[in-house]
Amino acid sequence: MLRKRWREPGFVWLAALAAVLPGCGSVDAGVRDAGAAANGGQAAETGTGAVAQALELVPLRVGGIEIRVEIADDADERQQGLMYRESLEENQGMLFVYPEQRTLGFWMKNTLIPLDIAYIDREGRIVDIQQMEPQTTETHDSAAPAMYALEMNQGWFEANGIRVGDLIEF
Structure with missing residues (x-):
């Protein structure tokens, strides 16, 4: 449903996301254990070890960089x-979208590549950036409430001069 709306002229999806998305999976207090999941706190493993099919790529701008x-x-x-990806192209990433703003937590179980994560509030402002090492279960909680999380190759934000307070252009 959301992917189709990206292409509609004049659609301001940022404001509409909270109204149209299903439940969230952040790692909330009381859920942090060996069964809590990577990448947003959902159920830990698919059991297949298979790589999911890549999703459609959508353009965004971060600090003027597409x-x-x-x-x-x-x-x-x-x-x-x-998870299970062996590489990530330069200037490519994954944007995690949640139905409401709150403290989000991610880990890197079954994630093979080192990543940076930028937590972003509902206005599109980066509120925290952290480095994450592959195949760890250390939880990386956002320093402030966030509605989005953007994962990029480790070092990408620093190499491109992107800092806390910068805006994402959706």
Whole structure:
């Protein structure tokens, strides 16, 4: 439903996301255990070890730099995230979309590549950026409430001069 609306002229999806998206999977208090999941706190493993089919790439701008992202806007997509991928192209990433703003938590179980994560509030402002090492279960909680999380190759934000407070142009 959301992917089709990206192409509609004049559609301001940022404001509409909270109204149209299903439940969220952030790692909330009381859910942090060995069964809590990577990439947004959904159920831990698919059991297949298979790489999910890549989603449609959507253009965004971060600090004036155009990137292309896969959108993970439902529970299954957020659960899978970038797990089992062996690489991520330059200036490509994954944008996780949640139905409401709150503290989000991610980990890197079954994620093979080092990533940076930028947590973004409902206005599109980056509120936190963290580095995440592959195949770990350390939880990376957002420093402030966020509605979006953008994963890019590790070092991408620093190399491109992107900092907390910068805006994402959706």
